[in-house]
Amino acid sequence: MAEATIRDVARKAEVSVASVSRALSGAANVSAETKERIARAVSELGYIPHAGARSLSHGRTHAIGVVLPDLHGEFFSEIVRGMDREASANDYLLLLSPMHGGGRQATTALRAMRGRVDGLLLMAPHIAPEELRGALPANLPAVLINTRSSVGRTSIRLDNAAGMRAVVAHLLAQGKRHFVHLRGPAGNLDAQERADAITDALDAAGLRPIFMPGNFEESGGHAAIRQLVADGTRFDAVIAANDMMAIGALTALRQAGVEVPRTVAVTGFDDVPLARHLDLTTVRVRIADLGAEAIVRLLAELGGERPSEEQLHQPELVVRRTTEEPS
Amino acid sequence: MAEATIRDVARKAEVSVASVSRALSGAANVSAETKERIARAVSELGYIPHAGARSLSHGRTHAIGVVLPDLHGEFFSEIVRGMDREASANDYLLLLSPMHGGGRQATTALRAMRGRVDGLLLMAPHIAPEELRGALPANLPAVLINTRSSVGRTSIRLDNAAGMRAVVAHLLAQGKRHFVHLRGPAGNLDAQERADAITDALDAAGLRPIFMPGNFEESGGHAAIRQLVADGTRFDAVIAANDMMAIGALTALRQAGVEVPRTVAVTGFDDVPLARHLDLTTVRVRIADLGAEAIVRLLAELGGERPSEEQLHQPELVVRRTTEEPS
DNA sequence: CTGTTAGCGCATTCAG
DNA sequence: CTGAATGCGCTAACAG
Numbered sequence: 001m002a003e004a005t006i007r008d009v010a011r012k013a014e015v016s017v018a019s020v021s022r023a024l025s026g027a028a029n030v031s032a033e034t035k036e037r038i039a040r041a042v043s044e045l046g047y048i049p050h051a052g053a054r055s056l057s058h059g060r061t062h063a064i065g066v067v068l069p070d071l072h073g074e075f076f077s078e079i080v081r082g083m084d085r086e087a088s089a090n091d092y093l094l095l096l097s098p099m100h101g102g103g104r105q106a107t108t109a110l111r112a113m114r115g116r117v118d119g120l121l122l123m124a125p126h127i128a129p130e131e132l133r134g135a136l137p138a139n140l141p142a143v144l145i146n147t148r149s150s151v152g153r154t155s156i157r158l159d160n161a162a163g164m165r166a167v168v169a170h171l172l173a174q175g176k177r178h179f180v181h182l183r184g185p186a187g188n189l190d191a192q193e194r195a196d197a198i199t200d201a202l203d204a205a206g207l208r209p210i211f212m213p214g215n216f217e218e219s220g221g222h223a224a225i226r227q228l229v230a231d232g233t234r235f236d237a238v239i240a241a242n243d244m245m246a247i248g249a250l251t252a253l254r255q256a257g258v259e260v261p262r263t264v265a266v267t268g269f270d271d272v273p274l275a276r277h278l279d280l281t282t283v284r285v286r287i288a289d290l291g292a293e294a295i296v297r298l299l300a301e302l303g304g305e306r307p308s309e310e311q312l313h314q315p316e317l318v319v320r321r322t323t324e325e326p327s
Numbered sequence: 328m329a330e331a332t333i334r335d336v337a338r339k340a341e342v343s344v345a346s347v348s349r350a351l352s353g354a355a356n357v358s359a360e361t362k363e364r365i366a367r368a369v370s371e372l373g374y375i376p377h378a379g380a381r382s383l384s385h386g387r388t389h390a391i392g393v394v395l396p397d398l399h400g401e402f403f404s405e406i407v408r409g410m411d412r413e414a415s416a417n418d419y420l421l422l423l424s425p426m427h428g429g430g431r432q433a434t435t436a437l438r439a440m441r442g443r444v445d446g447l448l449l450m451a452p453h454i455a456p457e458e459l460r461g462a463l464p465a466n467l468p469a470v471l472i473n474t475r476s477s478v479g480r481t482s483i484r485l486d487n488a489a490g491m492r493a494v495v496a497h498l499l500a501q502g503k504r505h506f507v508h509l510r511g512p513a514g515n516l517d518a519q520e521r522a523d524a525i526t527d528a529l530d531a532a533g534l535r536p537i538f539m540p541g542n543f544e545e546s547g548g549h550a551a552i553r554q555l556v557a558d559g560t561r562f563d564a565v566i567a568a569n570d571m572m573a574i575g576a577l578t579a580l581r582q583a584g585v586e587v588p589r590t591v592a593v594t595g596f597d598d599v600p601l602a603r604h605l606d607l608t609t610v611r612v613r614i615a616d617l618g619a620e621a622i623v624r625l626l627a628e629l630g631g632e633r634p635s636e637e638q639l640h641q642p643e644l645v646v647r648r649t650t651e652e653p654s
Numbered sequence: 655c656t657g658t659t660a661g662c663g664c665a666t667t668c669a670g
Numbered sequence: 671c672t673g674a675a676t677g678c679g680c681t682a683a684c685a686g
Binding site: 002003046048049050051052053054055056061063074076077080081084088093094095096097098100111112113114115116137138139247273274277278 | 601
């Protein structure tokens with residue numbers, strides 16, 4: 001048999017559907033006895049309201065669409081966890097639509113959300129602003145995360161510059177003067193901002209770093225450092241664009257017999273669990289909080305607030321043994 | 328202005344809504360010219376079909392509900408990734424509803440899915456079968472993952488016993504004879520099965536392990552081993568119920584100056600990325616594949632197949648340095 | 655307090 | 671090939 005509908009309940013309780021709807025919506029004006037009869041009918045029929053129909057009529061879905069690019073494990077689960085924490089605390093469900101490709105995929109993913117969600121969370125560090133503007137449904141509140149341009153929407157970005165400034169200041173305080181920066185992949189916004197911040201901060205101290213290309217992966221960091229060592233290049237600090245490259249660098253330095261941090265200090269970015277285990281100095285990004293913040297902003301807009309300007313999420317320097325001798 | 332509806336498109340193209348619907352549904356019978364006019368109207372209005380309304384009418388949502396308990400990062404992202412891979416390949420969206428609590432929360436989470444999804448993926452290693460049966464909408468196809476009882480639904484389970492049997496056999500082959508097992512949380516199905524399998528496998532060898540309570544967390548493994556060492560208990564192998572506890576155990580052993588694996592061997596379960604870095608012998612669970620398998624089963628049921636019996640997902644022993652000296 | 659009715663946006667008969 | 675009408679399940683006026 002098909003699932004019971006509100007009409008079945010009404011019939012069984014011998015009242016109108018309107019009364020059932022009211023009774024179930026909680027507080028309206030329904031006599032105690034009617035309420036009682038309805039409750040009994042509901043439980044006898046095992047009635048469960050049809051959320052889809054309710055949305056169509058009510059105009060609200062109580063769901064939030066989340067469109068994410070392919071993220072490596074750590075980041076993905078953390079940000080979704082933060083979003084969920086905040087969303088379910090407010091009785092919202094999360095509709096996930098990871099996009100596996102570039103522009104066209106994003107458009108498809110966004111279109112599929114029409115009529116299913118009240119608002120959108122979009123993370124797209126690699127999509128051009130024009131494409132974004134075209135793909136975003138005009139009437140749908142949306143919060144952008146780490147996106148190149150806010151195209152008039154609320155957006156939350158990681159403050160990469162602040163993080164790297166803290167790293168540079170810390171290393172300078174340790175007496176380091178010859179810097180190497182292991183870059184993230186070309187075209188990646190975070191990577192670009194991190195590199196720029198390092199350049200600026202060192203420039204202020206009258207220094208210039210050596211730049212090595214990288215890819216956010218362990219192997220890239222390892223290869224870069226091995227090459228520098230083989231070339232006999234002199235340096236006393238390695239600032240990697242993320243933790244995984246820093247870890248690769250540590251391995252390469254250890255294999256070369258270089259003392260860390262005395263001869264060469266090493267820093268990462270992200271604070272993945274591995275970083276703590278390896279005692280890597282890094283910049284901690286509270287990813288889950290970032291996700292939660294995005295939900296909070298979105299809910300505020302759903303509640304009627306105006307989209308706010310760009311917001312920066314502050315990371316935090318975590319000093320460990322790859323830059324500072326234990327005392 | 329509100330979003331354009333199918334009626335706006337019909338008006339602009341000077342045809343009926345039925346024709347628009349047909350034209351958009353792809354292949355039906357529509358003249359080329361009509362199709363052309365509709366296409367133009369659609370793009371001029373920026374019309375996007377309303378998925379919610381379509382679902383209500385069509386009776387299919389093209390979405391799959393995913394109800395998961397609170398999972399630690401690694402596991403969560405991996406299983407969702409696998410599910411997404413398979414789901415989006417078949418044009419299904421994932422509606423996430425993590426449940427943060429026990430029975431009542433699960434019921435709520437499941438009820439919220441009514442009318443929003445075509446099928447359900449439910450992972451609930453800690454919920455009693457009776458509660459489950461009551462909470463699951465009768466007409467909704469569902470695949471259960473690591474659940475205590477299949478209550479007549481398709482279910483996929485991890486073959487914990489096979490994994491632990493492989494661990495025990497390996498350790499016995501290394502000459503180990505005095506076993507400690509760091510258990511998972513009480514009431515957790517996986518934890519129970521792992522403990523039972525160890526007991527059985529050792530029993531066959533005429534041995535009995537020491538059981539220590541645990542919680543699947545690093546701190547628990549650390550505390551347990553520290554206590555054993557403090558008590559002067561003798562043992563030469565630690566089988567942790569998961570990787571994180573094994574990692575805690577490793578730390579405790581190192582702090583106590585115990586040689587691994589010569590004096591004490593250590594094994595985990597899961598093969599989280601950290602395990603590889605720490606060279607931990609463990610049982611690899613291909614979590615993403617497990618999630619993908621669940622989707623495949625569910626899609627088959629949505630396609631009309633009968634629910635299949637219980638299916639076991641095989642994990643795989645990965646031997647590393649915490650049980651075997653490098654040669 | 656309660657029942658009737660009209661949509662929400664779309665797919666789908668059934669006639670033309 | 672096309673249009674008018676009906677209903678998916680529910681909520682929200684509007685009358686009683």
